[in-house]
Amino acid sequence: MEKYDVLIKDIIIPGKEGKWDIGISGGKITKIEKKIEAQGKEVILGNGKIAFPSFANMHTHISMTLLRGLGADLPLMDWLQKVIWPLEGEFVSPEFVRDGALLGIVESIKTGTTLFMDMYFFEEEIGQVCEEVGIRAGLGFGILDFPTKIAKNPEEYIKRARKFAEDFKNRELVFPVICPHAPYTCSPNTLRMAKELADEYGLLLHIHVAETKGEVERIKEEYGKTPVRHLESIGFLDKNVLCAHMVWTDEEEREIIKEKEVKIAHCPESNLKLASGIAPIPDYVKRGITVCIGTDGAASNDNLNMLEEMSICAKLHKGYNMDAKAIDAKTVLKLATENGFKTVGIKAGKLEEGFEADLILVNAETPEFQPLYDPIAQFVYSSGTECIDTVICKGKILMEKRQLKTVDEEEVYRKAKVWREKILSFLSSLS
Amino acid sequence: MEKYDVLIKDIIIPGKEGKWDIGISGGKITKIEKKIEAQGKEVILGNGKIAFPSFANMHTHISMTLLRGLGADLPLMDWLQKVIWPLEGEFVSPEFVRDGALLGIVESIKTGTTLFMDMYFFEEEIGQVCEEVGIRAGLGFGILDFPTKIAKNPEEYIKRARKFAEDFKNRELVFPVICPHAPYTCSPNTLRMAKELADEYGLLLHIHVAETKGEVERIKEEYGKTPVRHLESIGFLDKNVLCAHMVWTDEEEREIIKEKEVKIAHCPESNLKLASGIAPIPDYVKRGITVCIGTDGAASNDNLNMLEEMSICAKLHKGYNMDAKAIDAKTVLKLATENGFKTVGIKAGKLEEGFEADLILVNAETPEFQPLYDPIAQFVYSSGTECIDTVICKGKILMEKRQLKTVDEEEVYRKAKVWREKILSFLSSLS
Numbered sequence: 086m087e088k089y090d091v092l093i094k095d096i097i098i099p100g101k102e103g104k105w106d107i108g109i110s111g112g113k114i115t116k117i118e119k120k121i122e123a124q125g126k127e128v129i130l131g132n133g134k135i136a137f138p139s140f141a142n143m144h145t146h147i148s149m150t151l152l153r154g155l156g157a158d159l160p161l162m163d164w165l166q167k168v169i170w171p172l173e174g175e176f177v178s179p180e181f182v183r184d185g186a187l188l189g190i191v192e193s194i195k196t197g198t199t200l201f202m203d204m205y206f207f208e209e210e211i212g213q214v215c216e217e218v219g220i221r222a223g224l225g226f227g228i229l230d231f232p233t234k235i236a237k238n239p240e241e242y243i244k245r246a247r248k249f250a251e252d253f254k255n256r257e258l259v260f261p262v263i264c265p266h267a268p269y270t271c272s273p274n275t276l277r278m279a280k281e282l283a284d285e286y287g288l289l290l291h292i293h294v295a296e297t298k299g300e301v302e303r304i305k306e307e308y309g310k311t312p313v314r315h316l317e318s319i320g321f322l323d324k325n326v327l328c329a330h331m332v333w334t335d336e337e338e339r340e341i342i343k344e345k346e347v348k349i350a351h352c353p354e355s356n357l358k359l360a361s362g363i364a365p366i367p368d369y370v371k372r373g374i375t376v377c378i379g380t381d382g383a384a385s386n387d388n389l390n391m392l393e394e395m396s397i398c399a400k401l402h403k404g405y406n407m408d409a410k411a412i413d414a415k416t417v418l419k420l421a422t423e424n425g426f427k428t429v430g431i432k433a434g435k436l437e438e439g440f441e442a443d444l445i446l447v448n449a450e451t452p453e454f455q456p457l458y459d460p461i462a463q464f465v466y467s468s469g470t471e472c473i474d475t476v477i478c479k480g481k482i483l484m485e486k487r488q489l490k491t492v493d494e495e496e497v498y499r500k501a502k503v504w505r506e507k508i509l510s511f512l513s514s515l516s
Numbered sequence: 517m518e519k520y521d522v523l524i525k526d527i528i529i530p531g532k533e534g535k536w537d538i539g540i541s542g543g544k545i546t547k548i549e550k551k552i553e554a555q556g557k558e559v560i561l562g563n564g565k566i567a568f569p570s571f572a573n574m575h576t577h578i579s580m581t582l583l584r585g586l587g588a589d590l591p592l593m594d595w596l597q598k599v600i601w602p603l604e605g606e607f608v609s610p611e612f613v614r615d616g617a618l619l620g621i622v623e624s625i626k627t628g629t630t631l632f633m634d635m636y637f638f639e640e641e642i643g644q645v646c647e648e649v650g651i652r653a654g655l656g657f658g659i660l661d662f663p664t665k666i667a668k669n670p671e672e673y674i675k676r677a678r679k680f681a682e683d684f685k686n687r688e689l690v691f692p693v694i695c696p697h698a699p700y701t702c703s704p705n706t707l708r709m710a711k712e713l714a715d716e717y718g719l720l721l722h723i724h725v726a727e728t729k730g731e732v733e734r735i736k737e738e739y740g741k742t743p744v745r746h747l748e749s750i751g752f753l754d755k756n757v758l759c760a761h762m763v764w765t766d767e768e769e770r771e772i773i774k775e776k777e778v779k780i781a782h783c784p785e786s787n788l789k790l791a792s793g794i795a796p797i798p799d800y801v802k803r804g805i806t807v808c809i810g811t812d813g814a815a816s817n818d819n820l821n822m823l824e825e826m827s828i829c830a831k832l833h834k835g836y837n838m839d840a841k842a843i844d845a846k847t848v849l850k851l852a853t854e855n856g857f858k859t860v861g862i863k864a865g866k867l868e869e870g871f872e873a874d875l876i877l878v879n880a881e882t883p884e885f886q887p888l889y890d891p892i893a894q895f896v897y898s899s900g901t902e903c904i905d906t907v908i909c910k911g912k913i914l915m916e917k918r919q920l921k922t923v924d925e926e927e928v929y930r931k932a933k934v935w936r937e938k939i940l941s942f943l944s945s946l947s
Contacts, residue, residue: 153886157893160840192883196900298838357835358897360842387897388884397828404788405836407729409591411791452623453819455584455929456936462588466789466818469627471902498886505887 089115090480092125096446097135098436099460104131109442112480117438127482134446134474135460137418138434139199140391141425144291144329144350144379146205147389148185150192151504154387155512161297161359169384175511177234182207184500186214189389191497194220194489196390196470197445199478200425202327202350202379204264204291206235208249212259218492219481221443223429224253225264225291228279230272239275243282250286258479260429261286267293268312269300273319280321289325289429296330297361313338322347327428329379332356332364339365339372348375348428351420353398355381367402367411377425392470395421399465414465446475520546521911523556527877528566529867530891535562540873543911548869558913565877565905566891568849569865570630571822572856575722575760575781575810577636578820579616581623582935585818586943592728592790600815606942608665613638615931617645620820622928625651625920627821627901630874630909631856633758633781633810635695635722637666639680643690649923650912652874654860655684656695656722659710661703670706674713681717689910691860692717698724699743700731704750711752720756720860727761728792744769753778758859760810763787763795770796770803779806779859782851784828786812798833798842808856823901826852830896845896877906
């Protein structure tokens with residue numbers, strides 16, 4: 086008799102009538118049938134649960150979870166300059182990055198995410214943690230013009246990014262990404278070096294673009310062009326570029342984005358909380374641009390909860406555009422799952438045979454799923470993270486019945502408490 | 517030795533240093549001290565938990581929980597006329613209202629609410645359920661100009677509302693409210709009759725006002741005035757009026773609201789989802805108007821989760837107004853708790869001696885509360901309902917460790933499933 090690594094029995098799959106069995110082998114969904122007559126090394130009973138693809142969180146700084154919510158109620162530039170950068174100057178180290186990543190990964194798994202795109206320092210620490218825990222990540226060193234603990238100048242950042250690309254280019258779960266921070270923190274020359282490195286290794290570029298009105302003004306002043314036009318003029322934009330935020334773009338820039346097949350990571354909560362504005366997502370989607378969703382770091386969000394991000398995305402754009410059809414639940418779910426995996430070239434984000442087994446099982450015996458009329462709409466509009474019962478990444482069960490299986494949650498919190506003491510005492514010395 | 521009904525040990529109270537004991541007797545918080553040397557009939561160990569006031573959900577139609585999410589992605593008027601009103605015409609009955617209320621109350625407790633303001637049909641059913649379960653509610657029959665199952669004309673609605681006021685005027689947890697539906701569904705004469713009835717019994721009036729731009733246009737066309745001016749001109753507005761929504765008001769109307777001490781129930785999620793718009797909440801707050809928060813019904817939200825409502829409220833107005841200081845976490849918490857209780861004249865919404873014991877205990881051993889820097893900010897911006905561990909209403913424990921103590925959750929879901937079948941088969945007959 087055939088044997089699956091994981092066999093899920095009697096599960097609801099949105100869009101399909103009745104209940105289904107899902108067989109998982111070698112990290113892939115290998116069979117979906119009404120009744121699979123086979124054994125599973127691990128068997129999960131569906132029992133009123135619904136299967137969804139897991140989330141791809143397409144923009145975050147996961148180690149900043151240790152700085153959760155600090156500097157609340159400040160706009161982006163004040164928040165960066167008065168709170169975040171001084172804290173990072175004091176604390177960022179391999180150990181900080183590692184412990185912060187662990188805390189962020191615990192939260193990511195508990196909220197249904199199996200892939201995140203990260204930009205920060207000491208990314209090899211994050212890579213190691215991801216491999217230990219069994220979660221996917223696209224990781225890149227932030228590349229800047231100004232010095233930080235990891236490099237003194239752009240050349241040194243690029244060197245560091247190259248070494249990381251070399252070290253992590255053939256891993257199973259983790260892959261390197263090239264991350265010039267933003268057009269306002271990287272000169273055209275730095276951006277060109279980053280692009281060359283990405284092309285050399287065939288990697289994605291991940292960058293913050295057009296996040297605030299102030300950024301647009303600054304770039305216009307410096308280069309006589311808006312950020313997207315500026316990036317285009319130096320040959321930076323192509324289908325391997327993922328731009329986070331993209332709040333402030335005009336019609337012509339959107340056409341450039343569409344034509345160059347640039348991908349967008351929409352971060353609605355961070356944009357709202359930092360008062361950056363509201364991105365024209367329904368318009369991007371209508372133009373056929375690949376839009377994904379990201380949480381941004383927990384310092385500006387203040388969590389890594391993609392379910393909340395979906396819910397806000399779905400409601401915000403209706404209300405802001407005063408059009409109840411501006412974006413629907415099914416589209417938003419696609420943005421948060423399929424589009425992310427597609428952007429990084431992983432065949433996941435759909436529950437179909439032959440796709441990677443990145444999925445979550447959601448408990449419908451919760452108030453938000455009762456009565457159960459439309460699983461996708463209720464997942465997007467109504468549900469809370471408590472409903473996320475089981476999380477599977479590349480066929481491996483990372484959480485079952487909300488119990489983490491590959492990481493010691495209590496130990497992670499214990500470490501977070503130690504950092505808390507140090508950070509609070511530094512903050513009180515600042516003020 | 518003194519004995520408390522409930523004694524909470526070693527709890528974090530935001531704004532107070534260290535850990536505290538809370539003694540509850542006769543439905544009230546009677547003592548808050550570092551160490552209370554006394555017994556409790558029930559003892560709750562704080563254990564890393566944080567105490568907050570429970571939520572006052574100041575605008576909902578709780579029985580509509582049985583219609584959760586139906587008609588998604590439609591604007592208000594289509595949603596009402598094509599989906600909700602036909603469904604209500606077919607199904608609304610005492611049994612529907614009762615079962616729907618139970619489902620909504622389960623969800624309300626699990627999301628930390630101990631008071632809700634309701635407007636619907638057969639409210640005596642809801643009153644009974646509230647008393648059985650032990651949750652507070654301000655209840656009122658929707659009063660309309662057009663006929664429904666409960667009345668043929670405004671006089672009959674008023675008669676029904678009067679009987680309900682008479683029957684429920686001296687209850688412990690439940691109180692009657694007079695609910696003319698809206699200026700566009702009630703003639704000036706109906707509104708006047710409702711106001712007279714409210715004044716006669718000393719009750720609050722609860723009404724939908726200025727929800728959509730279309731409503732404003734309609735009222736202007738019919739009465740030559742905007743909704744708030746119209747209500748003012750017929751003598752409807754005073755400090756006992758709670759207006760839900762209030763999305764579309766001009767400067768002068770806001771001055772009227774302020775002067776008349778009218779209260780506002782802000783429903784950010786419903787306004788977004790139905791594409792009604794974004795209410796000028798920071799401006800109302802700055803003017804000193806009492807703003808509360810409500811979820812609206814689960815058919816347009818699609819849940820009764822006040823925590824989500826707070827989170828969206830706090831972020832939305834920053835982003836929309838492009839001002840990170842537009843509204844802060846502490847203010848939003850006050851809107852969702854203290855302001856609601858104040859509006860209905862219940863001394864609750866603060867954790868102080870002498871206040872009613874309506875409070876929740878929140879589990880901080882969850883990712884969203886780690887590291888714990890600012891309990892209020894993290895409660896508002898980061899947390900999910902899973903953290904709500906214990907809910908106490910008027911000194912009675914309704915939930916502990918997320919287990920409901922006064923209602924059979926499974927039985928409530930079982931009934932919801934029966935309604936689901938009936939409603940789905942009616943919907944398929946419609947299309």
